[in-house]
Amino acid sequence: MTETFEPIIIGFTCNWCSYRAADMAGIARMKYAPNVRLIRLMCSGRLDPTFIFKAFANGADGVLVTGCHPGDCHYIEQNYKALRRFHLMKRVLVQMGLEPQRVKLLWTSAAEGAIFTAEINRFVEEVRALGPLNWNAAAIPVVETTPMEVTV
Amino acid sequence: MEKTGVYVCHCGTNIAGVVNVEEVRDWAAENLKDNGVIIARDYKFMCSSLGQELIEKDIKELGLTRVVVAACSPHLHEATFRKACANAGLNPYLCELVSIREQASWVHTDKAAATQKSKAIVAGGVRRVEYHEPLEPLHVPINPATLVVGGGIAGIQAALEIADAGFPVYLVEREPSIGGHMAQFDKTFPTLDCSACILTPKMVQAGSHKNITLLTWSEVTKVEGYVGSFQVKVNKKARFVIESLCTGCGICWEKCPKKVVDDVFEAGMGERKAVYTPFPQAVPKYPVIDAPNCTYFMKGTCKACEKFCPTGAIDFNQKDEEINLEVGNVILATGWDPFDARRITQYGYGRLPNVYTSLEFERLSNAAGPTGGNIILRDGKSIPKVVGIVHCVGSRDKNYNEYCSSICCMQSLKFAHLVHEKTGAEVYNFYIDIRTPAKGYEEFYHRLLEEGTHFIRGKVAEITDAVRLPGEEGKTIIQVEDTLTGTQLRVPVDMAILSVGLEPRHDSKETAKLFGISCSADGWLIERHPKLDPISTMTEGIYIAGCVQGPKDIPASVVQGAAASARVLGKIQQKEIAIEPIRATINEEQCSGCRICNGLCPFNAIAYIDDLEVSRVNAALCQGCGTCVAACPAGAISGTGFSNQQILSQIEGLLMLGYSKEAVPTP
Numbered sequence: 094m095t096e097t098f099e100p101i102i103i104g105f106t107c108n109w110c111s112y113r114a115a116d117m118a119g120i121a122r123m124k125y126a127p128n129v130r131l132i133r134l135m136c137s138g139r140l141d142p143t144f145i146f147k148a149f150a151n152g153a154d155g156v157l158v159t160g161c162h163p164g165d166c167h168y169i170e171q172n173y174k175a176l177r178r179f180h181l182m183k184r185v186l187v188q189m190g191l192e193p194q195r196v197k198l199l200w201t202s203a204a205e206g207a208i209f210t211a212e213i214n215r216f217v218e219e220v221r222a223l224g225p226l227n228w229n230a231a232a233i234p235v236v237e238t239t240p241m242e243v244t245v
Numbered sequence: 246m247e248k249t250g251v252y253v254c255h256c257g258t259n260i261a262g263v264v265n266v267e268e269v270r271d272w273a274a275e276n277l278k279d280n281g282v283i284i285a286r287d288y289k290f291m292c293s294s295l296g297q298e299l300i301e302k303d304i305k306e307l308g309l310t311r312v313v314v315a316a317c318s319p320h321l322h323e324a325t326f327r328k329a330c331a332n333a334g335l336n337p338y339l340c341e342l343v344s345i346r347e348q349a350s351w352v353h354t355d356k357a358a359a360t361q362k363s364k365a366i367v368a369g370g371v372r373r374v375e376y377h378e379p380l381e382p383l384h385v386p387i388n389p390a391t392l393v394v395g396g397g398i399a400g401i402q403a404a405l406e407i408a409d410a411g412f413p414v415y416l417v418e419r420e421p422s423i424g425g426h427m428a429q430f431d432k433t434f435p436t437l438d439c440s441a442c443i444l445t446p447k448m449v450q451a452g453s454h455k456n457i458t459l460l461t462w463s464e465v466t467k468v469e470g471y472v473g474s475f476q477v478k479v480n481k482k483a484r485f486v487i488e489s490l491c492t493g494c495g496i497c498w499e500k501c502p503k504k505v506v507d508d509v510f511e512a513g514m515g516e517r518k519a520v521y522t523p524f525p526q527a528v529p530k531y532p533v534i535d536a537p538n539c540t541y542f543m544k545g546t547c548k549a550c551e552k553f554c555p556t557g558a559i560d561f562n563q564k565d566e567e568i569n570l571e572v573g574n575v576i577l578a579t580g581w582d583p584f585d586a587r588r589i590t591q592y593g594y595g596r597l598p599n600v601y602t603s604l605e606f607e608r609l610s611n612a613a614g615p616t617g618g619n620i621i622l623r624d625g626k627s628i629p630k631v632v633g634i635v636h637c638v639g640s641r642d643k644n645y646n647e648y649c650s651s652i653c654c655m656q657s658l659k660f661a662h663l664v665h666e667k668t669g670a671e672v673y674n675f676y677i678d679i680r681t682p683a684k685g686y687e688e689f690y691h692r693l694l695e696e697g698t699h700f701i702r703g704k705v706a707e708i709t710d711a712v713r714l715p716g717e718e719g720k721t722i723i724q725v726e727d728t729l730t731g732t733q734l735r736v737p738v739d740m741a742i743l744s745v746g747l748e749p750r751h752d753s754k755e756t757a758k759l760f761g762i763s764c765s766a767d768g769w770l771i772e773r774h775p776k777l778d779p780i781s782t783m784t785e786g787i788y789i790a791g792c793v794q795g796p797k798d799i800p801a802s803v804v805q806g807a808a809a810s811a812r813v814l815g816k817i818q819q820k821e822i823a824i825e826p827i828r829a830t831i832n833e834e835q836c837s838g839c840r841i842c843n844g845l846c847p848f849n850a851i852a853y854i855d856d857l858e859v860s861r862v863n864a865a866l867c868q869g870c871g872t873c874v875a876a877c878p879a880g881a882i883s884g885t886g887f888s889n890q891q892i893l894s895q896i897e898g899l900l901m902l903g904y905s906k907e908a909v910p911t912p
Binding site: 099100101103109110112113115116118119120122123124125126127128130131132133134135136138139140141142143144147148151152153161164165167168169170171174175178202203204205210 | 318319320344346347348349351352353354355358359361362365366369757758761763765766771783784827845847848868869870871872874875876884886887889892893895896897899900903904905
C-alpha cells in the first residue's frame, strides 16, 4: 500500500440519543474523520445483526453501533437488548474470522457530541490499524476457541 | 421503477462552503439513474419557499414518485419537505431527508472527502426511499386535562394559564405547600418588590381555581402512554390530616410540643412543629404531620394535635393514597436545588458560624423569617458591621459546576442592598465578572455602585477565622486576590454570604427517566431545541418550564411556564393530533407463534392470540422502536418507516462509493 488506508465505517445511530449527538456535533462544528457514514434507526434495539453482516459484505471496514446510555432508552430498555445482541453477534463475527475490533458499541446521550466525535476518531484509527477488511484471508478457520467476553 | 428527484441544498455556504454541491448533484443525476433518479437539482436554500416550490413543481410536472433532499438534519426540516410533497399531492412519507450538513459539511474539513461522503449519503437516501411506503399519520385524541409537576412559580404560572383557558389541570407538588423557592425569598431583584406579595396571590388563585386540582405532599410514581393519553400514578402521601374537615385554624401546631429544625423552607435557620404548614400563607392551608419527627409516631403517646383539633381532622391512621390520572399533556417544572456550600471546604460553611448561604440570608432578611427580618448573626444578638458577599460559589468552577448560574450576580447585588439598607453595614462583593443582562439589571448594578458597595474582582481563595493580622480578632476573614490591582487582600468581615449556584434537583435524572425524556450530564432536562424550542422535549406531549431546564431567574421561569402552557393549549385545541405512523406489524401468515417478540416489547404491545397461534401488535401501544422486528426469526414483523429493505438498501447505497473518488469498495 502506497497511500494511507482510509477505512469506511457504517455507523448505526438511534433517533433519540446518538443521532442527536451527531446533530449536536454538527451544530457545534466539532470535527471528526469523514470515514463514518451514519444510518438512523429509531432505537438501537432495531439493529438486526443482518445489517452488520450486510455492511461488511458490501465493503465496510468497520461497524459502529450506538445508542442511548443504559437506563436512558427512549423505549425504556431496548438498548439492553441491543447490548445482548451486540455481544452475541460479535462472537459470530469472530467465528467467521473477523477481527472483533471491527465492531464497536458506543453509548452517547444527545448532549454528548464531543464524546461521539472523539470516539468516532478513535474507532477510525483502530480500524485503520487493522487494515482493509480481507474477508477471504480472514475467513481461515479458527482452530482455537477465542475467549469470550462475558457481559450482561 | 420509481421516479426519484434529488435536491441538494447549499444552505447558503453552510453546506456549499465545504461540499461541492454541483458535483454531488451531477454525480447523483449520472450514477443513480439506474436507481430511479430522473432529476437532480441544487438550490441555495431548499427550505425556502422557492426551494420547496422547486420540488412541488417537479412532482407535478415530472411525476416524481420519490423525493430525496440532501440538506440538514431530519430533526430540523423533515416536516418542511414532507409538507412540500403533500402540497404537490405526493404522500409525505415518500420523501427522505438526508443530512449532509450536520453529518458532512459541518463536521469535516477535507472538502473532497466531505463531497464524496455526501454523494454516498445521497445514494443511501435514494436507495432507501425506493422502499418507502405511502403512510397515513395516526390520529390520537387529546385528553384536555394537563399534569403540571412542581408548584413553584413556573408550575403555578403554567397551571393558571391552562386553567384560565377553561381546561382541567392537576398540579402535583412534593412539599406540603405550593410556592417553591420563590416563597422563601425576601425581595425580588431588580425592583425589590416583596416576593411573597407578588407570589401569594397567584398561589391562592391556583389553590382556589375551579379547574385546578391541587395535589400537594404528592409525587408522581409512574407515567405510561403517549401524547394525548398519558396514564399517571401519583402517590399522595399521608398527611394525617383529613382535608375535608381541616379549617387551617392552626391550633394543632400551636399545641404540638415537638419542635423540629426546618431544613427545607427555613433552610435550617428556624424551627417548626412536627405538625406544620411550611409558612403562614401556605396553599393549601392544611398542615401535615411529619411522622418521623412526631412524638406519637415515635413513642406512641402525645396526640396533642388530635385532642385540641376543634373539627376532629387529625387521623393518625391515614395511609398513602395512590391516585390515577388521565392527562393529555405534561409540564415538568420541578425546579432546582441550591449548591451545597459544604463541598467547598475552604469557604468554611458549616464550620464557621458567620458564613451563610444565600438561601439562609433570604430567610434571615425575610420579615416572616426566623428573625423577623432582622439581620442578626447566629449568636442571636450582634448586627454585622462589615459583610462580604462571595459570588459564583459552586458555579463557573471546573471543580463543581462549569456553568454560570445566571441569577447569583443579581441576587448578590440584592443582598448588598438589603444589608446596606437594614444595617448600614459596609458591604464587599467578591466577583469574577458582573453579569446583569436583563431589563433593569444593569441599572440596579449602578445603583449599588452609587450606594457605596465595594466591588472586588477576584475569586475568593479562603474564608477563615485564623487571625494573622491585627484587627482580625473575632472576625471572619476573606482571603482574595484583587485581580484589578494584583494585590492579595484579607478582608475581615462579621458576616460572609455565599451566593450559591443553582443545581438540578438531586433526583432530576430519575425524573427524566420517569417521564422518558433526556437530561444532560449536569442533570438539567434537555429541551427540543436550545433556541427555537426551549420548552418542548424530544417526547411529544411533555414540556419543561423553569429551572428544570437550566438556571434562570423569576421572569424567565414565568415566561417558560406561560410558553409551555400555550403549547399545551394549542395541543388541546387541536382535539386530536397526528403522530408518526412508525409501528410494527406482524404478518400472520409468516408468524410461527414462537412468541420471542412478546417478551421483548417493553410496552406490552404484542399479544399472543391463542386460537390463531400467532402474535399480534396493538398499534395503540406500539411505540415503534423496532426491537421485535430485529428479533423475529421468521422475519414476519415489519417496521413501518424502518423496514429491513429500507435499511439494507441504505447500507448498499452508502457503500456504493469508497473513501476517495477512485476507490470503490469490492463487495
